[in-house]
Amino acid sequence: MDTDMDTNQLLNDYMSWLRDQYTIKKIDQADEVTTPFLNMIGDNMRLYVERLSDSKLRLSDDGTTLENLLLYGINLNSPMRKQIMKETTYRYNVDLFDDVLSVTGTSANFPLMKQNLLAAMVTINDLSITKKTNIERLFFDEVFTFMQDQDFGGLPQYQISGKSGVDYIIDYTIPPKEKKPMRLINFQNRISFNQVVVNAYQYRDIATRSHKIASDISYAIIYNNSEGSVTKRAEQIARDAHISLLSWSDKSHILELK
Template sequence: MNTEQWLDNYTKWLRAQYTITHFKDSDEINTPFLNTLDDNIRFYVSQLSGNKIKLDDDGETLNNIYMMGIDISLSHRELLLNSILKEFSIDLLDDVLSISGSPSQFPEMKQRLISAILRIDDFTMFKKRDISKLFFEELYSYLDKNDFGGLPEYQVSGQSGNNYKIDYVISQNHKENKGLRLIEFQNRISFDQVVIAAYKFNDIAQINPNKIDPSIIYNDLENRPPKKALKVAKDTGIHLYPSSNKEALESIK
């Protein structure tokens, strides 16, 4: 086997995949590496004072993540982001990833920047791999930060003797004539899920001496309620709220 020759051939092939576009203040380098959107990863090279250069992604990496609706301000994600930046010695300013050094360090800087971009781009896998869990986390975080004043994962009994863990419960507000607000979260709303919620809410209402106000907050970025689900919700008095409509969510308080 001529492994050294194969490696040389690969290196020549890889170099041929890079393209450069010259601008007034920087050069854009288009790489053969793909991000989660199947776009080629690009970075920019610019000259700094003191015979130094800077490589940056022009904010594209984090902008792609924001575009997919992923909140990286949640504590565990922010810690992971900072860990990646530290590992590859990458600077972050105004959502732009960058690294600076002398021209002789270009190969190493380029490798570190691309490695960091690929690692951070993996944040999008959160949405594919565990989107339901993240939807719940982000919704709980929103309700907490905006002082909805409810209790998460509250246990309520029904007439059947079953105990139900309701995702979020807000106590009665006699002043505004609001009953006990029982709120279910549904990442992918469906006819079956609404029917199950309807049975649960009805079972609880049978032994609750006070008025209850049932609701479902669903992830409208994933899907919309089917017509049959809308009819069940209407017939059983369940309010449906798309999670992206924050003005509508405020009416739950």
């Protein structure tokens, strides 16, 4: 019994401490509530409480969550991130309209409304530090989206066989057009010497199927330079294998693949 009472007191102390971390400031027709939760740049997250009627409230982030992500350089138009935001707003019963996260309900439901809105804000803010297991998927998704938007006219996940009989899946393949050969393009979120060597072997195996194929294809790797740079050893391997290494930030050279 004493242990239970101690735990209850600890919880009470925590709730008292947590309440002290919130500050309220009157702004026009709403109250600005500064929370102890931090966004990706270390600023305290804020939510806004607006009274719609005697018993109805609207809580929102005033668009700051998505705005901060955009300022941080996060592409929110990728299908993967859109799906994450859709799942998050559904899970917490939060509306997303005109880039504003909000919940509307009665005053009696304020605690749950506040909890759900903050949970959605924190989860969506974490897109800035996406789990490593998703980063590669997000990078691939961004490249695919870019190529689709720029009308590259290629085929994703194209299968092609090498001289050895091994089938390879190429991330993006652009068929030959006019004087341009077939362009085989692989994506690498984290470029490394080992990956360049593997791609060099793959390209050689495909290209040596016949002399005709060797002269009718080119090979490129688009890599995420925000995750790392190419070593001199890797550059030499790529050069010897006639593989183009294109950083994701160098859109002008990527567009030349069209």
